[in-house]
Amino acid sequence: MNPVLGRRSRFLAATTATAGLLLVAGCSSDGGGGSTTVKGVKLVKAGQITTCTHLPYPPFQSEIDGKVQGFDVSLIDLVAKDLGVKQEFIDTPFENFKTGAFLNSGECDLAAAGMTITDERKKNVDFSDPYFDATQAVLVDKKSGITSFADLKGKKVGTQAQTTGEDYATSHGLDPVSFESSDAVLNGLRTGQVQAVIIDYPVVQGWLKDKANADAFQVADNINTGEQYGFSVKKGNTALLDAINKALTDAKADGTYKTLYEKWIGPYDESAASASPSASASPSPSDSAVSTPSDSTTPTDAVSASVSAS
DSSP states (O other), X not given: OOOOOOOOOEEEEOOOTTTTOOOOTTEEEOSTTOOEXXXXXXXXBTTEEEEEEXXXXXXXXXXXXXXXXXXXXXXXXXXXXXXXXXXEEEEOOTHHHHHTHHHHTXXXXXXXXXXXXXXXXXXXXXXXXXXXXXXXXXXXXXXXXXXXXXXXXXXXXXXXXXXXXXXXXXXXXXXXXXXXXXXXXXXXXXXXXXXXXXXXXXXXXXXXXXXXHHHHEEEEEEEEEEEEEXXXXXXXXXXXXXXXXXXXXHHHHHXXXXXXXXXXXXXXXXXXXXXXXXXXXXXXXXXXXXXXXXXXXXXXXXXXXXXXXX
């Protein structure tokens, strides 16, 4: 096992449709870039929603042409637009999303990192309504002879640390090799450190857009783990949570969600727009902040990862 060391947090700005807007009526601020209240929503910095994320995790968030872009980014841009502010980012280790550390310390307003809603995490943060149904994929070398999850017994299996893929593997009797990032997961498969990996299906689809990866690897199984992604806020921050849920509801009603889904994820499944509320959303812990090869940071156009109740 050769896990990659955690990266240093870095601040990244994303261009949004409202980047040039100034705060006007309905805002109060202490000036000097301090906290502000906009339409009843308290923000940690004036003029912006500060989003904690863990890069890269295409197609949900990654840096493309110097800007943070993706499905998560586009959805939170809708919240920013409603509030008349811009969205900016802090790249932070994924473990912080499970504890809500950066939310509690006042460094971020919300977390968006393709994060699975779980009962364990609900103890530390409040989640938005689900915005994406996800599955886990088993990716293998085409020469491995592995054709299903059942074939993984006795094999070296790679997972990303602190993710639902890792939790699923361990809960089903495997002893996975844990990697810090999805870059390292894929490299582990490439170099033969592991014979298979378990990771989020949209990420695998992104990897397979690269011809070299598609020639070498294939999906051996797709696991419905009942996972749904949600955005998280500090416990008790109902005003921001309401603003996020309103933006999601409006986007699903007016077709914006479908447009963004098809741009970043792939063919649209109606079930993605009718996910159950977060109170009844799903199980297993984390999912991940993942990364892909450079040319897979373009929107995925062939993902059918939105499986009902997955």
